[in-house]
Amino acid sequence: MSQESAVSPYSYRNQPSAISDGKAPIGVFDSGYGGLTVLKELVNTLPHYDYLYLGDNGRAPYGNRSFETVYDYTLECVKWFFEQGCSLVILACNTASAKALRSIQQNDLPQIAPDKRVLGVIRPTTEVIGTYSENGEIGILATKGTVNSESYPIEIHKFFPETRVYQEACPMWVPLVENNEINTPATDFFIKKNLHALFQKGPKIDVVLLACTHYPLLKDKIQEHLPIDVKLITQGELVANSLADYLSRHPEIEQRCSRNGQQHFFTTDAAEDFDNHATLFFGAPVKSRFVDLSPGKETVS
Numbered sequence: 001m002s003q004e005s006a007v008s009p010y011s012y013r014n015q016p017s018a019i020s021d022g023k024a025p026i027g028v029f030d031s032g033y034g035g036l037t038v039l040k041e042l043v044n045t046l047p048h049y050d051y052l053y054l055g056d057n058g059r060a061p062y063g064n065r066s067f068e069t070v071y072d073y074t075l076e077c078v079k080w081f082f083e084q085g086c087s088l089v090i091l092a093c094n095t096a097s098a099k100a101l102r103s104i105q106q107n108d109l110p111q112i113a114p115d116k117r118v119l120g121v122i123r124p125t126t127e128v129i130g131t132y133s134e135n136g137e138i139g140i141l142a143t144k145g146t147v148n149s150e151s152y153p154i155e156i157h158k159f160f161p162e163t164r165v166y167q168e169a170c171p172m173w174v175p176l177v178e179n180n181e182i183n184t185p186a187t188d189f190f191i192k193k194n195l196h197a198l199f200q201k202g203p204k205i206d207v208v209l210l211a212c213t214h215y216p217l218l219k220d221k222i223q224e225h226l227p228i229d230v231k232l233i234t235q236g237e238l239v240a241n242s243l244a245d246y247l248s249r250h251p252e253i254e255q256r257c258s259r260n261g262q263q264h265f266f267t268t269d270a271a272e273d274f275d276n277h278a279t280l281f282f283g284a285p286v287k288s289r290f291v292d293l294s295p296g297k298e299t300v301s
């Protein structure tokens with residue numbers, strides 16, 4: 001990136017569409033592209049708000065990384081959203097929600113931004129997922145990090161104590177999606193393999209949740225390999241409905257969200273690559289900008 005093209009994030013902040021009258025877009029964060037499947041549903045459900053999307057593609061995937069690393073990366077990105085003026089940030093990434101959200105909410109926010117809020121995608125999902133199951137047998141498909149965190153079983157049992165939750169990590173699915181290997185024999189192989197392992201654990205599962213924001217791109221393929229009477233649930237709509245409810249209950253936050261119906265996209269990797277992939281996830285053309293989050297280099301171009 002040339003020096004001429006480097007622009008301080010604060011010049012973005014000063015654009016009228018980004019922050020005006022003390023209002024700013026809702027921040028939407030993911031390790032890469034997956035959060036765009038959530039953003040798509042947020043825009044469908046709440047189209048009048050502005051959204052600022054950041055994909056940490058330069059450091060993705062997060063799925064196999066340690067708690068400490070996911071926490072450090074996520075916090076860094078959350079601080080970036082706050083610098084842009086956002087009062088509300090959604091972690092549209094299950095791995096970040098599982099490994100970083102609680103620490104950020106409990107330890108960091110009170111110190112760095114007590115009047116701002118960071119929400120995740122696990123709570124909005126777990127508080128309703130039990131209503132989809134007839135027999136209380138729920139299957140979770142997610143990254144290794146999300147599965148190992150046990151966040152889904154723990155949270156689902158808070159709302160639906162009688163349910164039985166079975167998990168299966170699908171470490172190949174994110175790389176397959178990121179490499180656009182969606183309709184290939186390799187994808188069939190890994191989907192069959194992971195579904196087989198899940199149903200070995202819970203043969204009576206009647207609801208399967210895609211607990212990774214990348215997986216909706218594999219929904220049709222997964223459906224092909226699922227028994228006909230098993231419901232397949234994606235999160236985007238659940239998160240969007242939950243956000244609508246949250247904003248109606250928190251006018252102090254809602255009033256600080258700008259409403260021009262715009263979406264702005266940023267990535268920590270090459271913007272052109274991001275744009276080429278992002279359309280698949282977002283369902284509409286995307287024009288992103290690069291942001292360098294390395295210390296002392298917080299620039300966009």
Ligand code: DGL
Nearest residue numbers: 034061062063094095213
């Ligand atoms: N989008 C992330 C999630 O929902 C998965 C991608 C990654 O491993 O970085 O868990």
